[in-house]
Amino acid sequence: xxxxxxxxxxxxxxxxxxxxxxxxxxxxxxxxxxxxxxxxxxxxxxxxxxxxxxxxxxxxxxxxxxxxxxxxxxxxxxxxxxxxxxxxxxxxxxxxxxxxxxxxxxxxxxxxxxxxxxxxxxxxxxxxxxxxxxxxxxxxxxxxxxxxxxxxxxxxxxxx
Numbered sequence: 332x333x334x335x336x337x338x339x340x341x342x343x344x345x346x347x348x349x350x351x352x353x354x355x356x357x358x359x360x361x362x363x364x365x366x367x368x369x370x371x372x373x374x375x376x377x378x379x380x381x382x383x384x385x386x387x388x389x390x391x392x393x394x395x396x397x398x399x400x401x402x403x404x405x406x407x408x409x410x411x412x413x414x415x416x417x418x419x420x421x422x423x424x425x426x427x428x429x430x431x432x433x434x435x436x437x438x439x440x441x442x443x444x445x446x447x448x449x450x451x452x453x454x455x456x457x458x459x460x461x462x463x464x465x466x467x468x469x470x471x472x473x474x475x476x477x478x479x480x481x482x483x484x485x486x487x488x489x490x491x
Contacts, residue, residue, distance in 0.1 A: 333362040337434040338367055338412070339425050342397035345440030348400055349470040351479045352436030354466070358486045364405060364412035364434045368398040369421040391416075410481050421422065422458045429463050438468045 338353040340346045350366075357364045372388055380438055394416055402414045413432065424468045429437050440458070474482075 333360045333436045335365060335432050335434045335436075335480055336362045337365045337367055337425065337429050337432065337436050337437045338401075338442075339421070339437065339439045340366055340397065340401050341394070341421075342400075343440065345470075346397075347440075348473060349438045349440035349468075351474045353436075353468065354405060354408075354410075355474070355482050355486070356436070356438070356485060357478070360409065362436070364410055364415040365428070365434065366405070366412040366426050367425060368402055368414075368416050368422045370393045370394045370399075370418045371421055372414070385477070395430075404472045404478075407489055413453040414461065422462075425459060430464060434463075435465045436468060437463055437465060438470050440470050 333356065336353055336357045338350055338357075340350045354364065356362070397416055398416050402412060405412050415428065417428065425437060425439065428434075437459070
């Protein structure tokens, strides 16, 4: 069914949910996994950088570590992903990356926002669903580590 799945991962609880749910789906369907971590460009980061050196570097180190951890985990299951670290607005970067890899599914986590946060950050979910040219899975299934590993073992054991 799916051949190319983009997993958007930022290390957050919601990102981990997307990673686990998307990885299980990719393993079950034999799809190629494209793992994407996006460092959001924050307004005022340049000003902050002038005041407190290393903020951008620390942020990049964090996202690099998060991405590497996910690559290692998926590789242990015999599915080394195509991984990319990018900068920009996450929804725009995810949309462009999905097009680039010819994704037929994008998996993202859901982070509940207050009314003020939605007003400030804009309708990012609407942008993604309006501009990506494939299916979008909003991962919400809370899969704990033990259940995830048992599912992976059952899938990998069946295909081996």
